[in-house]
Amino acid sequence: MQQKTFFTPGPAHLYPSFETHLQQALREQIGSISHRSKQFKAIYQFTYEQLKTLLSIPDNFAVLFTGSATEIWERILQSCVEKESFHLVNGSFSKRFYEFAGELGKKANKLEMPFGKGFDLAQVTIPAGAELVCLTHNETSSGVTMPVADMHTLKQKYTDKLFAVDMVSSAPYPDLNFQLIDCAFFSVQKGFGMPAGLGVWIVNDKCLQKSELLKQKGLTVGTYHSLPSLWSKFKTFETPATPNVVGIYLLGKIAEDMNKKGIAAIRQEAEQKATMLYTYLKQSENVKAFVQNPDHQSPTVVVADVAGGSTDLIQKLTQTGNVVGSGYGSYKEKQIRIANFPAVTIEQTQRLIDELKRLEK
Amino acid sequence: MQQKTFFTPGPAHLYPSFETHLQQALREQIGSISHRSKQFKAIYQFTYEQLKTLLSIPDNFAVLFTGSATEIWERILQSCVEKESFHLVNGSFSKRFYEFAGELGKKANKLEMPFGKGFDLAQVTIPAGAELVCLTHNETSSGVTMPVADMHTLKQKYTDKLFAVDMVSSAPYPDLNFQLIDCAFFSVQKGFGMPAGLGVWIVNDKCLQKSELLKQKGLTVGTYHSLPSLWSKFKTFETPATPNVVGIYLLGKIAEDMNKKGIAAIRQEAEQKATMLYTYLKQSENVKAFVQNPDHQSPTVVVADVAGGSTDLIQKLTQTGNVVGSGYGSYKEKQIRIANFPAVTIEQTQRLIDELKRLEK
Numbered sequence: 001m002q003q004k005t006f007f008t009p010g011p012a013h014l015y016p017s018f019e020t021h022l023q024q025a026l027r028e029q030i031g032s033i034s035h036r037s038k039q040f041k042a043i044y045q046f047t048y049e050q051l052k053t054l055l056s057i058p059d060n061f062a063v064l065f066t067g068s069a070t071e072i073w074e075r076i077l078q079s080c081v082e083k084e085s086f087h088l089v090n091g092s093f094s095k096r097f098y099e100f101a102g103e104l105g106k107k108a109n110k111l112e113m114p115f116g117k118g119f120d121l122a123q124v125t126i127p128a129g130a131e132l133v134c135l136t137h138n139e140t141s142s143g144v145t146m147p148v149a150d151m152h153t154l155k156q157k158y159t160d161k162l163f164a165v166d167m168v169s170s171a172p173y174p175d176l177n178f179q180l181i182d183c184a185f186f187s188v189q190k191g192f193g194m195p196a197g198l199g200v201w202i203v204n205d206k207c208l209q210k211s212e213l214l215k216q217k218g219l220t221v222g223t224y225h226s227l228p229s230l231w232s233k234f235k236t237f238e239t240p241a242t243p244n245v246v247g248i249y250l251l252g253k254i255a256e257d258m259n260k261k262g263i264a265a266i267r268q269e270a271e272q273k274a275t276m277l278y279t280y281l282k283q284s285e286n287v288k289a290f291v292q293n294p295d296h297q298s299p300t301v302v303v304a305d306v307a308g309g310s311t312d313l314i315q316k317l318t319q320t321g322n323v324v325g326s327g328y329g330s331y332k333e334k335q336i337r338i339a340n341f342p343a344v345t346i347e348q349t350q351r352l353i354d355e356l357k358r359l360e361k
Numbered sequence: 362m363q364q365k366t367f368f369t370p371g372p373a374h375l376y377p378s379f380e381t382h383l384q385q386a387l388r389e390q391i392g393s394i395s396h397r398s399k400q401f402k403a404i405y406q407f408t409y410e411q412l413k414t415l416l417s418i419p420d421n422f423a424v425l426f427t428g429s430a431t432e433i434w435e436r437i438l439q440s441c442v443e444k445e446s447f448h449l450v451n452g453s454f455s456k457r458f459y460e461f462a463g464e465l466g467k468k469a470n471k472l473e474m475p476f477g478k479g480f481d482l483a484q485v486t487i488p489a490g491a492e493l494v495c496l497t498h499n500e501t502s503s504g505v506t507m508p509v510a511d512m513h514t515l516k517q518k519y520t521d522k523l524f525a526v527d528m529v530s531s532a533p534y535p536d537l538n539f540q541l542i543d544c545a546f547f548s549v550q551k552g553f554g555m556p557a558g559l560g561v562w563i564v565n566d567k568c569l570q571k572s573e574l575l576k577q578k579g580l581t582v583g584t585y586h587s588l589p590s591l592w593s594k595f596k597t598f599e600t601p602a603t604p605n606v607v608g609i610y611l612l613g614k615i616a617e618d619m620n621k622k623g624i625a626a627i628r629q630e631a632e633q634k635a636t637m638l639y640t641y642l643k644q645s646e647n648v649k650a651f652v653q654n655p656d657h658q659s660p661t662v663v664v665a666d667v668a669g670g671s672t673d674l675i676q677k678l679t680q681t682g683n684v685v686g687s688g689y690g691s692y693k694e695k696q697i698r699i700a701n702f703p704a705v706t707i708e709q710t711q712r713l714i715d716e717l718k719r720l721e722k
Contacts, residue, residue, distance in 0.1 A: 006393040011606060014392050026383070031375050031556030032367040034686070067428020067558075070602035074584050100584045189603060195392030197428075197558045197605030223435050223461045241431035242550060244558030244605070245372060325395070 015193030044237035047252030066199035069187035079227035086130035091139035118296030138170035141328035143303030193343035198247035274299035376554030382614040405598035408613030427560035430548035440588035447491035452500035479657030499531035502689035504664030554704035559608035635660035
């Protein structure tokens with residue numbers, strides 16, 4: 001069977017070393033070990049330490065595991081918001097995060113931009129009552145990024161509020177300064193090149209304190225996956241329920257490989273591939289970048305309008321072994337989405353561009 | 362590396378065909394496919410149909426996927442209880458399910474038995490206000506089972522209440538009559554012989570109706586994993602968030618293998634192995650069955666007291682390649698727990714018994 005290259009924005013192409021580590025996990029019977037064993041605690045600690053190095057996570061942060069990043073939206077809102085949250089919304093996923101707050105009975109505030117547009121900091125005013133500010137580094141639906149510097153600037157203006165960053169489809173690319181971010185989260189089936197089934201929540205002691213305060217007030221902050229419950233188990237590298245043990249093992253191994261390569265090299269390569277893709281889109285007659293403002297063009301999920309519709313192009317690309325994503329929601333048949341994650345090489349990206357050029361003729 | 366046989370009550374020994382199916386999943390790049398693709402929908406449908414056959418699930422039930430069975434405790438209580446639940450508690454897991462109700466702000470009622478004891482139906486009176494009755498088929502902590510016939514009898518006495526059955530550490534063994542059960546759930550790292558990271562919720566339209574009623578009243582029933590949200594996606598074999606796609610694929614393949622063998626044969630084999638284990642415990646001087654009432658002795662998790670403590674015995678067994686579980690909680694160093702799941706053969710069970718006998722000398 002011909003192996004395809006997946007440029008889909010998640011689930012995505014598996015990291016080159018993924019299969020080797022999975023075979024090792026089978027040999028070591030990691031799928032059968034107890035999640036209360038010393039062996040599991042050592043795996044959790046290893047993965048924590050590798051992510052800490054990779055993403056420059058300070059000591060006052062925990063790294064917690066859930067079933068998905070979607071679950072983390074819910075857990076943050078349950079654990080850290082008594083009454084009010086604020087959301088920068090500019091696509092389907094940031095909107096869903098906002099909607100969760102309402103579904104949980106919170107007052108959800110938002111500043112919403114049209115699909116494909118980013119935020120001008122001068123226009124952002126956060127209501128005094130908002131306890132938590134929810135930002136999306138990379139809108140997977142529209143391919144709009146919020147520059148990390150803008151996030152940091154915003155936090156410096158609103159130091160009393162907790163800041164949460166959705167980096168689901170960009171981690172480990174964004175160079176967040178965790179002195180200016182209170183929590184961030186991702187799922188492993190995007191930039192880490194693993195199968196879906198594991199969410200990762202990087203969260204500081206301020207969030208924990210907020211959650212404990214809500215508990216003291218007699219409010220419901222959740223059950224086993226409330227922040228206090230997750231954190232208390234994290235202290236001994238355990239989890240409140242049986243987690244995706246093999247996923248945690250594999251994430252540690254892949255983060256270790258990324259550390260060996262170096263985060264600077266990974267980020268530089270991401271930028272090089274992004275430049276290749278956006279340069280092609282500038283030259284192309286039929287396939288054009290959807291996001292106009294270069295500052296807001298995502299380096300990790302490149303979205304393009306396809307003249308005459310994208311369905312045919314996606315099919316023809318798939319026949320060449322290159323799988324790109326369709327547009328999101330109502331853009332399904334109008335756009336393509338090309339993920340630019342670490343698992344895909346410069347050479348594979350060039351082959352995709354060559355095929356795109358060939359199909360234009 | 363010598364491969365061990367895991368008799369641990371979850372994570373447990375992997376099903377014999379697990380690795381073959383995993384290698385096939387790698388070849389087919391299942392870890393990279395979109396969870397919105399036709400290919401994923403076909404996988405979900407296949408797994409649903411295999412489980413439907415295996416467990417005789419009627420048409421008015423959905424089969425839904427979560428991160429764990431622990432998550433399902435929370436989702437059932439959020440989605441199906443407005444004010445009051447009732448729990449039969451006789452160990453650490455049934456107690457935790459009960460505690461979740463309180464943490465979610467519900468009035469939780471219970472009938473609690475001492476650790477190691479089961480329930481006498483004549484003593485069970487369910488309060489009129491209880492909307493949901495939570496039963497645990499197999500208490501993983503103590504090795505006590507509640508006979509399926511007792512569950513059915515109880516439901517026939519309280520037909521107006523919803524009945525939920527935790528079959529985490531017994532599925533697919535219990536022959537539930539889903540005409541007399543409203544929902545049941547398990548996680549895959551026990552009787553299905555897979556790595557942890559996937560919960561399975563089998564739930565009927567009555568539970569859905571209850572949940573929709575609560576929503577209409579303006580109550581919070583959760584967000585993406587509320588019952589209405591999960592069910593609406595199930596109708597087209599989709600999920601509200603990116604699920605553990607590879608896990609769902611593997612579960613379908615293993616359920617298919619179980620169907621080929623036949624559920625009757627699997628249950629008969631479980632009983633044969635359970636008889637072997639309890640017969641040994643009767644004869645042994647040092648290792649004795651913890652649960653005294655034969656009707657309440659679990660066929661799938663056999664718990665035994667070890668004279669002088671279990672730590673040494675567990676270590677010596679591990680050296681022979683046989684891994685058994687320690688006791689749960691405060692029984693950690695006093696007891697052993699031997700899982701009797703379909704992944705472990707009669708021969709492997711006999712070898713464990715032989716080693717236990719050898720170590721007694």
